[in-house]
Amino acid sequence: MKVGVLGSGGVAQALGTGFAGAKHQVMLGTREPGAAKVKDWIKRTGGSAGSPADAARFGELIALATSWDGTENSLRLAGPDNLAGKVLIDVTNPLVFHGTAMPTLALGWNDSAGEQVQRWAPKARVVKAFNIVTAGQMVHPTIPGGPPDMFICGNDPAAKQVVTGVCKEFGWPTIDLGGIELARYIEPLAMVVITIGFQTGKWNHALKLLRER
Numbered sequence: 001m002k003v004g005v006l007g008s009g010g011v012a013q014a015l016g017t018g019f020a021g022a023k024h025q026v027m028l029g030t031r032e033p034g035a036a037k038v039k040d041w042i043k044r045t046g047g048s049a050g051s052p053a054d055a056a057r058f059g060e061l062i063a064l065a066t067s068w069d070g071t072e073n074s075l076r077l078a079g080p081d082n083l084a085g086k087v088l089i090d091v092t093n094p095l096v097f098h099g100t101a102m103p104t105l106a107l108g109w110n111d112s113a114g115e116q117v118q119r120w121a122p123k124a125r126v127v128k129a130f131n132i133v134t135a136g137q138m139v140h141p142t143i144p145g146g147p148p149d150m151f152i153c154g155n156d157p158a159a160k161q162v163v164t165g166v167c168k169e170f171g172w173p174t175i176d177l178g179g180i181e182l183a184r185y186i187e188p189l190a191m192v193v194i195t196i197g198f199q200t201g202k203w204n205h206a207l208k209l210l211r212e213r
Contacts, residue, residue: 004029004059006052006074010135012065013041018139020045022169029055056082065091075120084123087159090114091130093190102198114183127154127163128183132190134203140171148206150174153182
């Protein structure tokens with residue numbers, strides 16, 4: 001499968017490396033495809049890089065892994081028509097950064113990044129996933145007591161099945177919460193992970209739902 005990853009930071013590279021390791025063809029979409037960090041990633045993975053529009057055209061599946069302040073522009077540069085009909089995994093969190101202090105959420109109980117992404121890319125089949133885990137644990141998490149769970153949501157059942165398959169390929173059981181508006185509850189879970197990271201200085205944790213048999 002051809003995968004376009006919008007972004008070139010740590011999260012985008014982690015996902016891109018995971019897809020490449022699973023024998024998918026991967027292109028990072030970035031405003032600086034010639035940057036040293038991108039060239040290094042290409043050398044390590046055998047992937048490729050281009051503009052956001054290049055990656056959006058290239059990918060049969062799209063992963064959106066940008067910082068929140070660059071998300072709308074990245075989707076605009078990718079081009080709504082290039083995303084039309086495609087499954088778009090929204091990995092973003094609507095974080096506001098305050099220097100070295102812990103970030104906060106820009107959106108809350110009545111909206112979410114997932115919903116905004118669906119509005120910005122109205123013809124894409126948006127599924128929220130992979131936003132509740134750090135980059136180092138995104139692919140085949142190695143946590144005692146695992147595997148942890150991946151919470152997902154989206155409006156298209158078939159798209160969620162595709163993303164469930166990706167999660168399984170990366171070592172994650174999934175829990176489907178429902179429509180894209182449920183991102184309002186998934187995104188605050190990322191703040192739980194982030195808060196623990198700031199408190200402990202470690203980023204080797206993830207979330208798991210326990211059920212009584």
